[in-house]
Amino acid sequence: MGPEAGLVRDVRDFLCPGGQLYDTNVVDTPGGLTHLHENRPGESVLLRSRSVPLLLRITGILLGFYGLALAMPGFWLIGLGDSGYYAVAGMLILCSGALIAAARRAGIVLYAIVLAVTLLWAVSRVGLDGWRLIPPLALPSAIGFWVFSPWIGGRLIDRQGQSRVNVCVVSGISGCAALFAFMFICGWTITASRTVQYNPFPQQRFTGDIIDGESLVNNQWRMTGGTSAGDRFGTAAQITPENAHMLGRAWVFHTGDLPRSGENARGREFSFEATPLKVGDNLVFCTPHRDVVALDATTGKQVWRYTPGGNYGQNIYQACRGVSYFEAPAGVPCPHRIISTGAGSPPTLFALDADTGHLCAAFGHNGTVDLSQGMGIMPAGFHFITSPPMVMNSRIMLSGWVYDNQTVDEPSGVIRAFDAVTGQLVWGWDVGHTPANRPLNPGEIFTRGTPNGWGVYTADPALNTVYVPLGIATPDYYGVKRRSFDEQYDTSLVAIDITSGEERWHFQTVHHDLWDFDLPVGPSLVDLPDADGRMTPVLVQTTKQGELFVLDRRTGKPFYRVEEKPVPGGTIPEERYSPTQPYSPDIPNLRRADPTTDDLWGVTPFDQMACRIAYKKMSFHGLFTPPGLQGTLGFPAFDGVDDWYGATIDPTRGVLYVNTTYIPFRMQLVPHDKALKEGLFKPWSGWKQPYPEPIFTDNPQHGLPYAAVIEPWLGLFGAPCLAPPWGRTQAIDLVHHRMIWERALGTTKNVGPASMLRMPVGLPTGIFSMGGTLTTATGLVFMGATADQGFRVLDGRNGAVLYETELDAGGNATPMTYMGRDGRQYVVLAVGGHGGLKTRNGDEVVAFALPARRE
Template identity: 35%
Template sequence: MPRRPPFALTCLIVGLAVPSLAAPPTRHGSEDLSQWSAYGGDAGGNRYADARQINRDNVDQLEVAWTYRTGELGAGFKRAGKLTFETTPILVNGSLYLSTPTNIVIALDPEAGRERWRFDPKTPRDLPYSEATSRGVSSWIDEASPPDAPCAHRIFIGTLDARLIGLDGRTGQLCASFGDGGTVDLTRGIRITERGNYLVSSPPAIYGDLVITGSAVGDNGAVELERGIVRAFDARTGLQRWAWDPIPSDTDADLAARGWTAAAAKRTGAANAWSVLSIDEGRGLVFVPTGSPSPDFFGGERLGDNRYANSLVALRASDGKVVWHQQLVHHDVWDYDVASQPLLIDMEREGKSIAAVVQATKTGMLFVFDRETGEPVFPIIERSVPASDVAGESTAPTQPFPATPALVSHAAVTPNDAWGLTFYDRGRCRDLIEQYRSEGIFTPPSVKGSIMSPGYAGGVNWGSLAFDAQRQLVIAAVNNVPMVVTLIPRDDFDAKRSGDWPHSEFARQQGTPYGMRREPLLSPLGLPCTPPPWGTLAAVDLKRNTIRWQTMLGSTRGKTPWFVPPATLGMPNMGGPIATAGGLIFIAATTDDYLRAFDIETGRELWKSRLPAGGQATPMSYELNGRQYVVIAAGGHGGLGTTRGDYVVAFALPKA
């Protein structure tokens, strides 16, 4: 029988609308606001369902209520192996809306899972997209239009070929008044270097009558790449209302203050916001998490701190002007993008309520800021970090560390940490660790190879956080798999790209003296060379600024040799948690294809159910006609090597 990809591969984390069933009448107003109306549950990314029918006493009775199949398995797609089904459905006006990895938008009956309409934007399948996913869609209701008017309710999606599309929420038809017949070309005004390298993978944010979107950029190929400009468009007409570029122009007066030179500002690309933006409607702010400038692992062509890259930036939502910002990684050469959606919460601190924003990072840190001023709620200390030994590079001498508890170890990986199933395994891991540079977090890439711990997958990635306001608990899914990054002198690069590195990913980093190779730090059996857990679920108590609990997330099922029985050791994960009023956390995300429920008070696993494919997505939950549902996309993840499929699965308690 065919063998699944070895565990090594799990760490390379690196149209026409066809109505089928009539949709219910469109309703205006806020009746769906507690019913998962945005990708993160709400505009602030709380991922909290105010539903309590399913609770700690009865969660073990959950059963499949319905299953829907999208039919999208990547046929004819040039990089079908990269497809990842990461969507989280939203519930608005009585319909569930979701997207496939190829941007097909689907509306479902939330009670039975029947298809109401389907729109295929005909995303070209012959392009080598740097990513192949869509995390979902966004909803906008035109309060100035009659509820039954065409496109009074609009569904927006950004596509792999960089279009922003507006659809009628009732019928799935293109909204002709938006852009050019329903579509805005996002490549206009962007320096495009390669088709398929500039795309949209996350749903846009909605503020008033604005649709605000970032972009995903394949940022390892070269210095001169697409720039990560964030733009706002009129939700009715599609006209651009403002644009904000995290990289300054080469003539800006504050170049030096922002850690840029004129030459670097002109050439460098990326620093893009590829993850989900958050909106504070009352304060008129959009919170933007930005990524690293290009290329990821060598910064000699962009010396300086490179602000506003790798930052949390608060923009005035009406015009895109910077209100405040905090850089979370200076001069990034580790691919430590700010990948998690900013979490907007009201927290209790020393007897006061603070409107705060919590930003999780791939470094496994939690930064907490006052939403209005940007001042740290918990102190941030600049600590000395290792310096680069690579010619032409100059890394930042310090990096910011918050006074919140770290979710992963930042210590150096040493030969004494070598782990394996056998004596042979451990010995080979010890030899591997000895040959690399390893000085703890922020060890810079090197020609001999450097161990990055945590690796570039996190820490906390795009799965983001969930928040229980009553308990003041932040919930995070965490990765803890060290990676190795090696810089390869330009003249040697082509020769080094050989079959000797079957688990490696290469990038040219054109315009620099070095190419790059990266891979997970693995034993000959394909398991990490460091002790488990390699993935955890953690609860951070913001009142006490402590980790309430941290538990292993995921088992080795399907990832170990046949003679080793599966064990719950904590596995790499992609996807996020949700919390519910029933005192539960639901999460899939790991490599063993299970959806699990945990007790939010203790972290104890209470229930799990095997999914028909990998659940590398964040679930959502809602109540309808007296029944609570938990819904998750299960389609697998190309990079993690999980079971592929096209399923959307809803769970509920048995009918009375």
């Protein structure tokens, strides 16, 4: 037999050693499958048997395109100084496709080599992290099912060239199946390994009074956070670690308030974020369109409903995080009041009778206060309130949300206090005034464009102090034109005397903020022992950048050390970059480690490679890398690792619980004229003409030389460019300032851009969340929040999941708890989804409880 037969034998032995898969008288030639005809001893005559089957040609051509699509950008990636794997794998796949298109069995062998090389390369880069193995391995393995199928691999190696199942087909398909099993087994294993108990749960219990404990007396929940301390701690103790698995839905109420046309498009968001109050025997909450609803707390039946009306069509956010409660002095009409706001144009403040839902006529003008007074020009959609006002010591205190990054000269961020009985303005704290709490002069307006306080406030009634988290003097991403008072107060926590509006102190968490790291929520208040064991009134301020600042709440001085550290500078010539930023080194931060190329992800090699190329092209030098013309990776960015829901504290143990989310963003400054030419937004000449609303990612920053494009960093197919975990839940011992435990929480189920495009299966990667937690005296942690529509109960000691169920929509709010008239403990959560997180929308308020006792 001649040399051609030797080639046949070698290929056969390589592909399936020890097995005869095809007639040794059949060989590959450039023309296709060819039989060897023995003419006489020592001679062979090649006879063409037939042309290459069309299916083989199509498969080979498609594999060739696949290989080219991988190799060409792969060489670009090499030029950027990254891995050569994609170029090499692409060329091998191209060659495999060419061989298969020519009906050469070596193409099957080469594809098997590609899978083996890919496996070795991937494991060498990310180890046995199954979720990170998905981008390089999943698509090639899936294609392998076809390449090794009876119609391709089976046909090539069959002695008659027929589609058949044989040992090598089974081996190839089994190998691909084994790769998938390997990925997912490693994925589940790595997720289990990310539940880590670093330190023991503290055994000490503090016996002091709960701050503002009156809000919880008589089984009430009169503040969004339970008390004015914002600790989200419930004293009800019927649900325990031993019986939590028996929880179930006790009742469901449908509000009927769902997104209207366009309210979840172009970056607009419809979100049901409300935490109900319990006042008397009623639960009271607001819907995204600002209806205020009272339910019977035990049965879930509607008691009354108030609809403020108004045109909300210009608001890019439809959200309301809750209402407030005020108990007026004896003899005052309408003594039990629900305080809330309308988000129409103009925005309003109103007071309702908590018993009937009717407006309190003696408050303001027939129950309503016009919040546009003293604010100057306030176009629809540029100023409204999303968080409940802080009501304390006969004052109603609020600021509002402003339409960030649209223009200079936006409405004021003034903090205002109104008399809770009459609705009259008592003071306004305006950083542009000296002193900041001086009254307005006739015809004067509050200083425009100042830092605002849009999140939920907290307060210490004993100190008569409200703690206001401040934002940035918008626009956010270019700071050259900021005024001295803006620079002093941007992204700061300010303590204000409730009665007079006089500042007690302020603490800045970011200097010259260029990242939109504004403080999204007030601090949680707690008393902790100092080094000598004396209980000290402190506060814990969460931040978007993941630092936890622990301050003495009387003075604003650090309780745990705060240190200024050098940070990267930027490239915009006229910008003033802060050389240092404050860090809190004595308390664990909430961030993930800075990403490297091996942390980049995608569902296929293509989007993973695209993410690697983008990463190499962007500027990233860690936290506080400022935006520039090149493009910057913001990790974290304006959504932060923690947002408007803050943290939860068990004040009896000094333990903090928090959900964290990891969503990197791409930030880029664009010269204003260039942005106009590229159509990022429309020209606008000022307040005398209607404002042309851009899409959410394009920030015009009118009046400044640069616009800003801020968008989530996603791959070609919409998957995150960052590998899992995308979300965690953590427990921190505030006394010993150390992490107790952390775990990746949540799955990929229900995640997707729209109802018809959601993941049907739940891979336990750890998923994004938006919403807070609740803890109780029995050491449980209750939470919805995750993008998979889950509701879970965790053991606060170790993070173990004691109960979980799937909700009908996103539970992106913070739960609350109380005891019902029937003697059962209820945990209540708003379940209506979140437009920014793209969870499924709904209109439910859901109560969970243990089964009713049988008489």
